[in-house]
Amino acid sequence: MITRRDLLKRMAGAAAMTAAAALAPNVAFARSFLPEPQEAQTFQDDIVWDKAPCRFCGVGCGLLIGVRNGRAVAVKGDPDSPVNKGLACVKGYHSILALYGEDRFKTAYVRRNGQLEPVPVQEALDLVAQKMQETIDSHGKDAVAIYGSGQWTIPDGYVAIKLFKGLIGTNNVEANARLCMASAVTGFLTTFGLDEPMGNYADIDHADVFVLWGNNMAEMHPVLFSRMLEQRRLRPHVQIIDLATRTTRTSVAADRSILMAPQSDLAIANAICYEIVRNGWVAEEFVRQHVAFKQGKTHIGYGLEDHFAFNDEMTDITYDQFVAYLQDYTPEKVSALSGVSVEDIQFLAALYGDPNKRVTSFWCMGVNQHVRGTWMNNLIYNIHLLTGKIAEPGNSPFSLTGQPSACGTVREVGTLTQALPGGPVTSEAARQQAAEIWGVPVENIPDKPTYHTVEMFRALDRGDIRFIWIQVTNPMVSLPKLNRYREGALKEDRFVVVSDVYPTPTTDVADVILPSAMWIEREGFFGNSERRTQHWNKMVEPPGEAMSDTWQLIQVARRLGYEQWFPWSEEEHIQAIWEEYRRFHANPKHNMAPYEELKRRPGVMWPFVDGKETLWRYNARYDPVAAEHADDFYFYGKPDGKAWLIFRPYEPPAEVPDQEYPFWLSTGRVLEHWHTGSMTRRVPVLHRAMPHAYVELHPDDARELGIRDGDLVRVISRRGAVTLPARLNFRGIPARRQVFVPFFDEAMLINEATIDAFCPISKEPDYKKCAVRIERVAP
Ligand code: SF4
Incomplete structure (x- = not known):
């Protein structure tokens, strides 16, 4: 029986998909199914196209899949999809090949x-x-x-x-x-009382500034990142700011890359609020009408022990109390904690505070996989609520999802x-x-x-x-x-x-x-x-x-x-399930589109009310539920119609580097592979492009440890160890005393080293921060 390791070796030389520009531009054909050149035109004529969302990330690009003789043979971005407008990334274009790996299960096993x-x-x-x-x-x-x-x-x-x-x-x-994304859910529920973003991807077409909070969109949300770059080309004043713990492809493409210490995002967000207040940039009327001030419990733990339980409790605070709490977060104090300069903190605050700039914040795993993930979501909402930059085109705190x-x-x-x-x-x-x-x-x-x-x-x-x-x-x-x-x-x-x-x-x-x-x-x-x-x-x-x-x-x-x-019958069960499920959301706050509408269109946004999508929730200009209560905004997820601005302090992570384990470890994904790689590693071109995991080190740390590019090193934590090749100046460059390892490679299981600490509110683990030491493996 073929082993998975043998299979991956064989695949490195296997047939791949190709952009067959000679046949049709913007279409990727599976080379293994391509005809001889003389049959090319009939081949194309035989293809039947149908729409499907891509299954390889949360962007949800619309694809058109070409089927011929019972096999999927070609892919193109759906030009009618408002998500991607005909674009796709390397995973989307090669997605159909994930169907045809030679070790697909065809029967059951016991x-x-x-x-x-x-x-x-x-x-x-x-x-x-x-x-x-x-x-x-x-x-x-x-x-x-x-x-x-x-x-x-x-x-x-x-x-x-x-x-x-x-x-x-x-x-x-x-x-x-x-x-x-559990922290995104609890973030939404605590601040707004209802889950999921108020805006939509059209925010990209309206924003003047994008602030990316620990979010390597160039690799994780590539089509949305392309849309941002296109907006910057069309409107040269548009700025992209990358706030992260390591330098990535996103940092390189951004107008400013700001590196911060792990976990210090909590303090930075509060420092931004401090500066907004200090400079008089608070949208006072919006705040008076639409915001209630709260605080939750502190010193909430990390969930490291079995049966850990925690319930948050909210208490009312005044605006003045909130401002008093912020005094611990002056740019000077936060600069010392975060490594971000006072000037950069003030620069970020000024972008959010400028009444003439529309600001969209994007975040995903860097904020959510965090022992205070719920708090970080709350804190980004705080910035948008203080400045009134929310729920309208381009002013959007936008939590992206991964799947x-x-x-x-x-x-x-x-x-x-x-x-x-x-x-x-x-x-x-x-x-x-x-x-x-x-x-x-x-x-x-x-x-x-x-x-x-x-x-x-x-x-x-x-x-x-x-x-x-x-x-x-x-x-x-x-x-x-x-x-x-x-x-x-x-x-x-x-x-x-x-x-x-x-x-x-x-x-x-x-x-x-x-x-x-x-x-x-x-x-x-x-x-x-x-x-x-x-x-x-x-x-x-x-x-x-x-x-x-x-x-x-x-x-x-x-x-x-x-x-x-x-x-239900096998033929009709999906429609029957949809119609039953829709009954749960049959109200104007969450109404879903009927089956026939969804079959016909490249996706429909909910709430779907009177035959129309709701583009920006809580804004009376777009949302009929809000319009029943107010002329401008109404946050109907909360009984008083207000969004909750919840003060959350800085608290340290569950584990920090020390003498024995002096490095931070962060884990994540890469552009080519979907999650654990079980599908994308069976797509030859993706596997060839990124055949195995690695550990990224800062070149100065590598020099001190006597490690060169490609050397095998051990990444060791209190929980386990894994051996990987070192990469220097590769996809990303971590800051000093930090390493990054992607988790897609089952032969190099970095999660044997990670920690199962989680956010006590969302219960989402923190894959971005634990302590490790690095040892060169003797050749
Ligand atoms: S960005 Fe790429 S992986 Fe994500 S949905 Fe679009 S085509 Fe698929």
């Missing part, structure tokens, strides 16, 4: 005597249902769990939550989006332990609504959250959870402090089911592997960062017995005796 053996899918589904029922009977319903992702389609997530929360009666539903449906599935459907589609599980109204739509007694739906993601895998390790079903994600690469959670999954009496398309370190720990249909091999919906829901049709057949995760869940639900709740 572990017998320690070995995974192929079995028919129906037999594997029988076993999954049997093990679920046995676990519930002997250990209770909270001993079974499902762990999905922001790549779950909306129907996948909806069926999972209906089965687990509505019918089995456990809140053990989580998704890997907990690891990437194609972290918003559509995880946040809107509510595939997190504390959530239901219509609100938190603690809300009687949300439970009543779910019970009515699902046709179950309200008592079926538990009123308390159980385990967030880190605690879910701790519970699996402890034995509180005995059965876990993992779909569309690869936690045995992506969880922090990985050694503990892998050992937990491998313990006796744990039953792990994994639905995936390729072998991964997570399928390595599985008792059952179910082969999944991928992306355009089934019908689905995603929801991107700007509240846009996008539908696609099934375009090609999945290989072998592979089926969609939605259909796998329905099959198991029926085996558990829940057929009447999942009565």
Whole structure:
């Protein structure tokens, strides 16, 4: 049997996709499917095109997929998509090749005597249902769990939550989006009372200034970054400011790159507010009308221990108290903490404070994967609220998401332990609504959250959870402090089911592997960062017995005796699910577009009211709900119609470098690879461009340690160690005493070294800050 390592070696020389400009400009053809030159024209004539959102990041670019003879053969950016206007990045153009890796799962596998053996899918589904029922009977319903992702389609997530929360009666539903944007959710909920951005990508066309908070958009949101660069070309006064802990491609393209010490963003945001107040740049009328001042608890911990619990409490403060708290954040004090010059802090404040400049702030993992991630989200909103630069074109605090449906599935459907589609599980109204739509007694739906993601895998390790079903994600690469959670999954009496398309370190720990249909091999919906829901049709057949995760869940639900709740035919179930799910959001604050509308258009933003998208929420000019209450703005997520400006202080991270572990470690992604690389590493051109992980060091640190470019080094933390090649002056350059490692490479598992500290409010881990030492490996 071919190993994953052998496969990757072979792929380095395999056929790739090519931009076949001679055939058609702006179209990428899969070279392996290309015809002889004399057949080129008929080849093109035979291609049938259909739209689909890209599945490789949260930007949600619209693609057109060319299908010929039952295979996806070409890709182009959809010129009708308002997201990307015909553009795509290297992952989007090569996305179809991820369907055709030679080691796709085509049948199910069951572990017998320690070995995974192929079995028919129906037999594997029988076993999954049997093990679920046995676990519930002997250990209770909270001993079974499902762990999905922001790549779950909306129907996948909806069926999972209906089965687990509505019918089995456990809140053990989580998704890997907990690891990437839970802090954005709690940031929105605490400040505005409702999740997701008020603006949309058209903000890019109106902003004069972009401030990027720890956000390497050139690699992580490349099409949006291109749109920003294009705006700067068209309107030369436009400025892009990169505020980050390392120099990246984004820094190089920015008008000013400002480097800050890890965790000091909390203090910098407060210093910006200090300067806005000191200079009289507060939008006084806006603040008086639309802002309430609050503070929460402090010294809130890091969640390092099992069963950690925290509940925030808000108290009212006055504007004057808020200003008094800011006195600890003078530019001079914050400069000493952050390493950012007083001049740069004042420069940032002046950009936000200038009444003639429209400012959009973008952020993503740098802010969210943070032990005070919720606080950082609050603090960026504070700046926009103080200056009144919010909820209108170009004035936009814009939280970007990483995955194609972290918003559509995880946040809107509510595939997190504390959530239901219509609100938190603690809300009687949300439970009543779910019970009515699902046709179950309200008592079926538990009123308390159980385990967030880190605690879910701790519970699996402890034995509180005995059965876990993992779909569309690869936690045995992506969880922090990985050694503990892998050992937990491998313990006796744990039953792990994994639905995936390729072998991964997570399928390595599985008792059952179910082969999944991928992306355009089934019908689905995603929801991107700007509240846009996008539908696609099934375009090609999945290989072998592979089926969609939605259909796998329905099959198991029926085996558990829940057929009447999942009565739909295979042909029509996606439409039926959409129509049922839409009922949860049937109000003008969140109304979703009808199925036919979504089929027809390249995505529709919600709230969709009277046949129109709501472009800027809370602004009476655009939002009919706000217009019912005010002439200008109305923040209807809060009972008093005001946004909450919440004072949050600086607090240190969970672990800081010391003599033994003198370097900061930050982890992240690279342009070519999607998350853990299980799909993009099977695309030859992407694999060739970035074949393995590496550790970036500052050249002066490397010199002191006697390390040269390409040398093997060990990155060692208190939790684990990994050996990687060093890279100097490569993609990025970390600041002194910092290193960066991408996490896509399963052969170099950097998450064995990371820490499982998390934001106590969002429960999102901090992948950007822990302490390590670096050792050169003897040649
Ligand atoms: S920017 Fe994101 S959504 Fe757009 S083509 Fe690239 S990976 Fe796909």
